Amino acid sequence: MASMKFPTKCLLFFPLILTILASLQNYSSQAQTPTLNPYDFLHIIPNPDGSITRPKEFFPTVPPNTSSPLTFSKDVPLNPNKKPWVRVYLPKYSKPVNDLPIVVFAHGGGFVVQSTASPPLDSFLSNTASQLAALVVSVEFRLAPEHRLPAAYDDVLEALFWVKEKKDEWVSKYGDVSRCVIMGESSGGNIVYNVGLRASDLVRELEPLIIRGLVLIQPFFGGVNPITTGVAGNLEIVFDLLWNLSLPLGAPLNNPYFNPMFGGGSSNLEKIKNLGWRVAFAGCDGDFMIDRQVEVFKFFKKRKLDVVGDFCKGYYHGVFIGDPTQAQKLYDFVRNVFSSYMRY
Numbered sequence: 477m478a479s480m481k482f483p484t485k486c487l488l489f490f491p492l493i494l495t496i497l498a499s500l501q502n503y504s505s506q507a508q509t510p511t512l513n514p515y516d517f518l519h520i521i522p523n524p525d526g527s528i529t530r531p532k533e534f535f536p537t538v539p540p541n542t543s544s545p546l547t548f549s550k551d552v553p554l555n556p557n558k559k560p561w562v563r564v565y566l567p568k569y570s571k572p573v574n575d576l577p578i579v580v581f582a583h584g585g586g587f588v589v590q591s592t593a594s595p596p597l598d599s600f601l602s603n604t605a606s607q608l609a610a611l612v613v614s615v616e617f618r619l620a621p622e623h624r625l626p627a628a629y630d631d632v633l634e635a636l637f638w639v640k641e642k643k644d645e646w647v648s649k650y651g652d653v654s655r656c657v658i659m660g661e662s663s664g665g666n667i668v669y670n671v672g673l674r675a676s677d678l679v680r681e682l683e684p685l686i687i688r689g690l691v692l693i694q695p696f697f698g699g700v701n702p703i704t705t706g707v708a709g710n711l712e713i714v715f716d717l718l719w720n721l722s723l724p725l726g727a728p729l730n731n732p733y734f735n736p737m738f739g740g741g742s743s744n745l746e747k748i749k750n751l752g753w754r755v756a757f758a759g760c761d762g763d764f765m766i767d768r769q770v771e772v773f774k775f776f777k778k779r780k781l782d783v784v785g786d787f788c789k790g791y792y793h794g795v796f797i798g799d800p801t802q803a804q805k806l807y808d809f810v811r812n813v814f815s816s817y818m819r820y
């Protein structure tokens with residue numbers, strides 16, 4: 477597994493849905509698949525009232541793992557409505573540590589499916605807490621289309637305020653809210669970017685919490701042109717559906733939520749630059765979203781953000797969650813970029 481190189485044709489749409497792999501290889505190896513039904517592809521069922529059904533067999537979840545040797549974990553509601561909630565991971569040490577940096581995390585799934593409690597993600601997050609020696613707060617944000625954007629952005633922002641208020645014992649006892657990093661994968665990377673823009677306006681309000689940077693792992697961005705090229709071009713219909721389900725009703729496809737370059741980019745990029753936030757950007761060229769990611773990465777550079785890229789050859793979308801060796805490389809990268817704040 478460790479050294480296995482995935483052929484670039486072997487694309488994974490969502491890392492956590494291994495069942496998709498077989499059919500995806502078929503789609504990408506055929507020139508065109510005009511009959512591709514994006515609902516079937518995503519394993520979701522549209523309902524007459526506009527909501528969707530996410531069958532449990534395709535989207536399993538697990539409770540906090542009480543037998544993990546790496547971390548303690550628990551679920552905590554952010555407000556009395558019980559939505560959203562967070563799963564918090566505390567590394568296990570022989571000696572108590574009271575100043576762990578805090579990683580606030582947003583999962584992938586196109587804003588429409590998946591949960592922080594899905595088994596591969598739960599294990600990834602436990603490893604993240606253990607490897608980065610950080611308190612990880614992963615947000616179970618509301619999903620579209622029942623809750624269209626910016627609901628997911630609102631929820632992750634709410635989680636930042638929850639951390640700031642230190643109402644939770646683990647945060648107040650073991651965490652250092654002045655060393656906070658926001659991290660997300662795929663559409664979670666999009667969420668991190670948009671929450672970062674908003675949070676750059678709320679620096680005072682968030683004190684004593686201090687954001688030190690953003691980690692964008694294979695982030696999902698859109699724009700004017702199709703995202704995908706080559707063999708993955710016929711997946712465009714799947715992206716269209718995800719945008720349709722998650723954008724505010726009537727919003728055009730080219731808009732600032734999905735396209736960081738829209739209208740020359742947000743004026744808050746200047747604030748992020750001036751705040752000195754670091755941006756760690758991880759990707760690989762076997763990911764069918766790589767072209768857009770590289771475009772956004774270069775755009776951040778042009779806007780003089782303190783952005784560091786780590787782009788590897790080969791692999792696929794979702795590899796950093798799905799492949800322990802690549803996850804390990806991601807941890808090394810993040811530790812390096814945030815070496816002043818992650819010191820264990």
Ligand SMILES: *[C@@H]1O[C@H](CO)[C@@H](O)[C@H](O)[C@H]1NC(C)=O
Pocket residue numbers: 498499502
């Ligand atoms: C892939 O396509 C072939 C030929 O069209 C078909 O026989 C096979 O069942 C397909 N496999 C999957 C996993 O969809």
Ligand SMILES: *[C@@H]1O[C@H](CO)[C@@H](O)[C@H](O)[C@H]1NC(C)=O
Pocket residue numbers: 538541542543544545546599
């Ligand atoms: C709990 O975590 C351990 C170590 O990571 C793992 O081996 C075990 O399978 C996990 N248990 C569950 C129920 O996920």
Ligand SMILES: *[C@@H]1O[C@H](CO)[C@@H](O)[C@H](O)[C@H]1NC(C)=O
Pocket residue numbers: 514713714716717720
């Ligand atoms: C998305 O919405 C646009 C405009 O309403 C429509 O033309 C397109 O067919 C939709 N795509 C999907 C996959 O539903």
